[in-house]
Amino acid sequence: MIRFRALTKQYGPLEAVRDLTLGVAPGEVYALLGPNGAGKTSALRCLATLLTPTSGTAFVNGIDVREDPLDARRRLAFLAASMGLYERLSARELVAYFGRLHGLRGAPLDARVSELVELFGIAPFADRLCGRLSTGQRQRVSLARALVHDPPALVLDEPTLGLDVVSGQAIYDFIARERTRGKAILFSTHRMTEVELLADRVGVLRLGELVAEGTPGELVSSTGQENLARAFLHLVGGAEGR
Amino acid sequence: MSAWRVVCAKELRETLRDRRTLLMMIVVPVLLYPALLIVAEQLFLFGARRLEAEEAAVALLGDPPPDLVARVEADSALRVVPIDGDAEGAIRADSARAIAVLGAPAGDDGTRAVTLLYDATSDRSSRAHAELRAVLGEWRDALLEERLGSRGLPGSFAVPVAVADSSIARPDEVGGYALGRILPLLLVVVTLLGSFYPAIDLAAGEKERGTLETLLTAPVPARDIVVGKFVTVAVIGVVAAALNLGSMILTFQTGALQLTAVIGLEVSLSLPAVLAIFATLVPLAVFFGAIFLGIAVGASSFKEAQNALTPVYMAVLVPAMLPVFPGIDAGPLLSLLPVAGVAFFFRDVMTGQAGVELGLLVLGSTLAYAAAALVFASRAFGSERILFGGGEKAEVEPGGWIERWRVGRQVRARDGVVPSRGTALLFVALLAVFFFMGGIQLQLRLGEAGLLAAEWLLLFLPALAFVTAGGFDPVHTLSLRRPRATGLAGALVLIVGAMPLVWVLGWLQTFVLPVPWEMLEGLEELVTADSAGRLAWLLLLLAVTPAVCEEIVFRGVLLGGTRELPPWRMLLLNGVVFGAFHLSFETAIRFLPTAVLGTVIAWAVWRTGSLLVGVAMHLVNNGTIVVLASTPGVRELFSDPEAPPPLWLVPIAVVLFAAGVRILLRPAVRADDPHPRTPEP
Ligand SMILES: Nc1ncnc2c1ncn2[C@@H]1O[C@H](COP(=O)(O)OP(=O)(O)OP(=O)(O)O)[C@@H](O)[C@H]1O
Ligand SMILES: [Mg+2]
Numbered sequence: 001m002i003r004f005r006a007l008t009k010q011y012g013p014l015e016a017v018r019d020l021t022l023g024v025a026p027g028e029v030y031a032l033l034g035p036n037g038a039g040k041t042s043a044l045r046c047l048a049t050l051l052t053p054t055s056g057t058a059f060v061n062g063i064d065v066r067e068d069p070l071d072a073r074r075r076l077a078f079l080a081a082s083m084g085l086y087e088r089l090s091a092r093e094l095v096a097y098f099g100r101l102h103g104l105r106g107a108p109l110d111a112r113v114s115e116l117v118e119l120f121g122i123a124p125f126a127d128r129l130c131g132r133l134s135t136g137q138r139q140r141v142s143l144a145r146a147l148v149h150d151p152p153a154l155v156l157d158e159p160t161l162g163l164d165v166v167s168g169q170a171i172y173d174f175i176a177r178e179r180t181r182g183k184a185i186l187f188s189t190h191r192m193t194e195v196e197l198l199a200d201r202v203g204v205l206r207l208g209e210l211v212a213e214g215t216p217g218e219l220v221s222s223t224g225q226e227n228l229a230r231a232f233l234h235l236v237g238g239a240e241g242r
Numbered sequence: 243m244s245a246w247r248v249v250c251a252k253e254l255r256e257t258l259r260d261r262r263t264l265l266m267m268i269v270v271p272v273l274l275y276p277a278l279l280i281v282a283e284q285l286f287l288f289g290a291r292r293l294e295a296e297e298a299a300v301a302l303l304g305d306p307p308p309d310l311v312a313r314v315e316a317d318s319a320l321r322v323v324p325i326d327g328d329a330e331g332a333i334r335a336d337s338a339r340a341i342a343v344l345g346a347p348a349g350d351d352g353t354r355a356v357t358l359l360y361d362a363t364s365d366r367s368s369r370a371h372a373e374l375r376a377v378l379g380e381w382r383d384a385l386l387e388e389r390l391g392s393r394g395l396p397g398s399f400a401v402p403v404a405v406a407d408s409s410i411a412r413p414d415e416v417g418g419y420a421l422g423r424i425l426p427l428l429l430v431v432v433t434l435l436g437s438f439y440p441a442i443d444l445a446a447g448e449k450e451r452g453t454l455e456t457l458l459t460a461p462v463p464a465r466d467i468v469v470g471k472f473v474t475v476a477v478i479g480v481v482a483a484a485l486n487l488g489s490m491i492l493t494f495q496t497g498a499l500q501l502t503a504v505i506g507l508e509v510s511l512s513l514p515a516v517l518a519i520f521a522t523l524v525p526l527a528v529f530f531g532a533i534f535l536g537i538a539v540g541a542s543s544f545k546e547a548q549n550a551l552t553p554v555y556m557a558v559l560v561p562a563m564l565p566v567f568p569g570i571d572a573g574p575l576l577s578l579l580p581v582a583g584v585a586f587f588f589r590d591v592m593t594g595q596a597g598v599e600l601g602l603l604v605l606g607s608t609l610a611y612a613a614a615a616l617v618f619a620s621r622a623f624g625s626e627r628i629l630f631g632g633g634e635k636a637e638v639e640p641g642g643w644i645e646r647w648r649v650g651r652q653v654r655a656r657d658g659v660v661p662s663r664g665t666a667l668l669f670v671a672l673l674a675v676f677f678f679m680g681g682i683q684l685q686l687r688l689g690e691a692g693l694l695a696a697e698w699l700l701l702f703l704p705a706l707a708f709v710t711a712g713g714f715d716p717v718h719t720l721s722l723r724r725p726r727a728t729g730l731a732g733a734l735v736l737i738v739g740a741m742p743l744v745w746v747l748g749w750l751q752t753f754v755l756p757v758p759w760e761m762l763e764g765l766e767e768l769v770t771a772d773s774a775g776r777l778a779w780l781l782l783l784l785a786v787t788p789a790v791c792e793e794i795v796f797r798g799v800l801l802g803g804t805r806e807l808p809p810w811r812m813l814l815l816n817g818v819v820f821g822a823f824h825l826s827f828e829t830a831i832r833f834l835p836t837a838v839l840g841t842v843i844a845w846a847v848w849r850t851g852s853l854l855v856g857v858a859m860h861l862v863n864n865g866t867i868v869v870l871a872s873t874p875g876v877r878e879l880f881s882d883p884e885a886p887p888p889l890w891l892v893p894i895a896v897v898l899f900a901a902g903v904r905i906l907l908r909p910a911v912r913a914d915d916p917h918p919r920t921p922e923p
Contacts, residue, residue: 048459073461080459082452088259089252100248101460129259145456 001026001184002047002153006056009042009208016042018208019056024184024201026152029175031195032188034205035236040188041081043205044157047186048078060153074102077146081157083138087131091122091141094130095148102149116144121170136167143174154178156187160194172198192229202228206236245462249470250477253444257478263439267478271432271486275493298370299323301332304344310381319373329359339370342378350389363884426588429486429519430562430581433527434555436482437475441534444471446547449539468620472535479527487519515591518601525605526584528612530558536619548664565589577603580611660719661712666803667819669708673795674823676700694783701791705799717915719802720794721853729850729911730858736902737859740842741866742895744835745887752884755831771872780868789860796820796840797847797856813848817841839863849906851913 002024009017017039024030032040045051047058049069057066065072086094095116099109117126120140125133130141139159146154156175160168175185175198189195195202196216204212204219212219212235216228225231257263300320302311314320325332325341332338345355356378360371387397448454457467491511511519534551541547561582577583583604590596661669677700684692684699709716716722725733771777796816804812821837847856870876905911 045455050455050458070461070463073459076459078456078459080452080455082455084448084452084454084456086252086256086453087451088256093252093255097248097252098456098460101245101457101462103461142456146459 001059001061002030002155002186003059004043004047004056005058007043007046007053007058008055009039009046009051010054011042015208017046017205020205020208020210021056022203022210022213024153024186026184027179027182028200029179029185029187029198031199031202032186032205033190033195033202033232034188038205038236039208040205041157042208044078044155044186044188047155048076049073050078074149075151075153077149077151077154079142079146079154079156079159081161083135083142083161085130085133085138085141085145088129090127090129091133091137091144092117092126094141095122095144098145099148104148112148112150116148120144120174135162136164139163139167140170143171152183154183154185154187156185158188158190160189160191168194192227192232196228204232204235211235245466246470246473249462249467250473253471253474254477257440257443257474260439260443263443263478266435266439267482268485270435271482272489274428274432274486275490279493297321298339298366298373299337300370300374301325301329301338301341302344303329303341305347306342306344307347309384310378313377313381314374317373317377320370320377333359333361333367339364339367340374342374424566425490425592426565426585427562429483429490429523429588430526430585431559432486433479433483433523434530434558437479437527437531437534438551438555440475440478441531442538442541442544442547442551444475445535445538446541447544449541450543465620468535472531472616472619475531475535476524476528479531480524483523483527484520487516487523491516511592515594515596518596519588519591522584522587522601522605522608525608525612526581529580529608529615532612532615532619536615536621539619545662548662552664561585578607580608583607659713659715660805661708661714661799661803663804663806665712666800669803670795670800670819670823673701673704676704677823690779690783694787697787697791701795705791705794708799714802720798721802721847721851723852723854723913723915725850725852725855725913726911728905728908729846729852729913730855732902732905732908732911733846733850733855733859734862734902735898736842736846736906737862739895739898739900739902740839741863742887742891743899744838746892746895747838748831748835749884749887751831751834771868777868777872780872781865784868785861785865788864789857792820792823793843793847793853793856793860796823797844798853801844801847809848813841813844816844820844846902846906850911 004020004022007017007020008015020039020043022030032043034040042051046053047060047065049065049072053066057064059065060072061075063072063075086097089097092113096109096113099112104112117123120143122137122140122144125137130138133141139162143159154175159171159175163171172194175187178185199216201214202212202216202219203210212222214222219231219235220226220228223231223234225234297318298320299322300314301323302314303325311322314322323338325338329338329341329343333341340358340360343357343359345357348354358371358375358378361367386400390397390399448457458464533554537550537554538547541550558581561579562585564576564582565585565588577586577600587596587600587604590600677696680700681693681696684696686692688695708714709719771780796819800819801812801816804815807815817837817840820840821833824836825833843856843859846859847853
């Protein structure tokens with residue numbers, strides 16, 4: 001499970017995330033919405049221990065990210081929006097590298113890498129250098145990389161950015177599958193369709209603050225709008241351009 | 243296997259797949275010395291051939307005895323020519339370089355007067371004079387011996403004391419001394435280059451590509467990541483240095499090239515010396531790796547890192563260059579200086595004078611610096627501000643050549659994209675080296691046509707290829723705009739004013755700098771035309787060709803790539819590089835005038851935004867020299883750098899120069915872009 005407790009992140013005078021509290025239970029998918037610059041990436045990075053919260057904290061499977069960041073990382077898969085891959089490693093080498101960084105060695109490592117290559121349909125380009133992969137192929141390799149240690153919590157920052165419908169669907173399938181395996185999944189997105197399709201609960205960030213939370217249906221009805229997109233616009237109105 | 247080793251193994255694997263690093267790590271270090279030697283050999287042969295080919299014409303007047311004529315004829319450097327009429331006139335007309343005028347024969351115990359006529363201001367005449375004097379001396383000695391013999395006295399009778407010179411330096415010491423000054427610098431530079439790009443790639447490159455964010459989600463302490471990366475960079479630096487050292491030893495010690503023996507460039511390093519050098523190279527590589535990594539990690543892109551590291555690189559080169567200068571010795575203080583100590587130690591090892599204390603001192607201090615640099619690097623890696631400061635929004639800018647190369651995709655020329663400063667300077671430096679090496683070859687084979695070929699093939703074409711292949715915007719990089727009439731007129735007035743002033747400057751220089759007479763004579767022969775056809779050829783060779791080929795390099799690529807500098811620095815840099823490009827061993831005297839001309843032309847091109855203006859100015863300058871040198875009367879005045887320029891020219895020149903400056907200061911001289919571009923926000 002994932003939990004934010006009164007987490008605030010400041011960059012100098014700028015408050016990117018303010019007093020954020022939310023939780024994601026095992027087997028639950030939580031979508032974080034918010035216009036550009038709302039603080040989604042900052043919040044997720046704090047959870048992934050890439051940034052240190054200015055105050056408050058977050059927990060991964062009960063582990064405080066401030067107290068034991070390394071242990072928190074072992075229980076968390078983080079997929080960054082940048083999809084950074086080492087261009088001169090092959091897909092297989094890349095996944096194996098992260099496996100090693102997670103402490104896997106020898107036969108278990110090989111087995112895990114082959115399993116992921118299979119699972120994400122990487123086999124046709126597994127030995128191609130990552131620098132030569134298409135965006136969709138890179139995304140699959142990124143997912144395999146993030147999941148190499150099969151952690152209980154998944155954090156995905158805009159996982160469908162730049163993907164076509166087919167590749168996007170592969171991500172949806174993946175999220176649905178992981179949900180049934182009891183994972184706690186937190187992802188950020190700008191696409192309302194995938195929120196409606198996947199999310200059990202939604203949180204809306206505006207200028208770093210959580211302004212609404214609930215099931216998609218609840219958000220629509222509480223704002224009195226006809227669909228989620230309108231509800232979202234209603235909630236964040238005028239927040240753009242910070 | 244601990245985490246840092248996992249990181250290191252992966253980084254090494256990735257680095258070895260990078261062509262650029264391989265080039266710096268293997269190709270450059272290995273080929274450096276053979277290439278250097280080939281250049282040295284060519285220069286040496288070039289010089290030797292020129293001297294051999296030269297047989298000075300001398301004349302003997304006043305009824306010379308046959309044995310003297312035979313002696314002079316036997317001298318391979320001299321050739322006896324008959325002259326008629328005025329002896330002085332013959333020397334002035336260069337029909338004889340030196341003339342011995344013998345007085346009347348003096349009988350058995352008299353003295354026969356001999357006067358040697360020559361021109362002390364001509365290097366060739368002076369050389370012929372010295373040679374002829376030596377032959378006359380031999381003749382005198384032979385006659386003396388004959389006289390003594392006829393009186394029954396030994397030859398030693400007239401030589402109560404014999405003085406001979408003997409230098410205590412063995413030939414290998416001389417070679418070791420010369421090489422010992424330059425090789426340490428090369429070793430340091432290669433070690434530095436070996437770790438330069440990997441450091442950037444492993445730190446800033448990781449950030450730029452967004453992989454740092456994923457790397458840091460792995461449950462590995464930042465320390466292991468730093469250590470892993472740092473070990474990679476250091477290993478590459480050490481390998482580059484070791485390959486370099488190996489290539490150096492092979493090249494100089496196996497006598498693979500005959501030249502080493504001929505010119506006494508023998509370095510024999512004992513095994514302990516090699517090991518001592520290698521042992522010092524390791525902490526040096528560690529030091530470089532840590533400093534570079536620590537700085538590069540603060541940059542958010544490859545280009546930014548390159549810009550941040552270039553000053554460091556320069557700062558490191560200065561102490562490494564100290565041993566090159568004669569007369570600077572490694573005191574304990576200098577050996578404690580970072581890098582300088584290592585360079586001095588290498589020098590002393592190569593000249594066979596290194597002491598154990600110095601070695602330990604240098605090793606110890608270098609290790610200490612390496613440790614300090616390592617602490618610095620790991621702190622940089624532990625800092626969130628440095629790791630994510632501005633880094634999040636970093637994207638691959640299509641601005642640099644290296645980025646393109648790395649990305650390995652075809653990038654279309656983008657509006658306004660010009661080469662970076664480092665790229666432009668590197669390109670010009672490489673071009674200069676190839677022009678120098680290739681130019682000599684071409685000239686040896688083809689003579690004057692070789693010079694023409696060198697300019698077009700080794701300057702013009704590479705510059706064009708650089709701009710096209712690099713995907714740069716040709717208009718912005720090369721200032722390819724049609725000049726405005728006022729701009730062009732102002733520039734021409736300016737250059738006409740600048741030429742006499744530069745002439746004066748050259749003349750003033752002769753009070754402080756030695757004049758390479760011989761060189762100038764050769765030059766004079768080259769630029770002096772005696773027929774209309776020859777004049778046309780010379781104008782093509784010496785005016786049109788350099789105006790086009792050199793302008794595209796210096797006022798094109800170089801100026802285009804340095805425009806981000808403050809204007810005065812950009813212009814000075816342009817002049818200095820242009821002057822340095824024209825610098826060779828003998829022509830130090832050309833540096834300042836050429837640099838000034840380069841700066842003036844660069845200013846005009848910058849003001850008018852048009853390369854054509856530079857071409858026109860260059861053409862006028864060189865063309866004027868060719869025409870004046872071919873005009874009898876003016877030529878005499880012009881070809882002697884020690885003769886003062888006509889002083890009445892100076893005020894006129896100042897007025898013209900000032901007028902040119904005033905015209906070019908007007909805003910209206912700036913040329914328009916050929917295609918109107920959307921204004922930048
Ligand atoms: N490293 C940083 N230093 C300073 N300010 C930052 C940094 N990273 C983000 N910010 C600022 O914090 C605010 C929140 O940014 P964040 O990236 O978290 O937003 P986001 O919701 O992920 O936006 P997007 O939808 O565009 O990805 C923005 O105003 C951003 O400019
Ligand atoms: Mg974001």
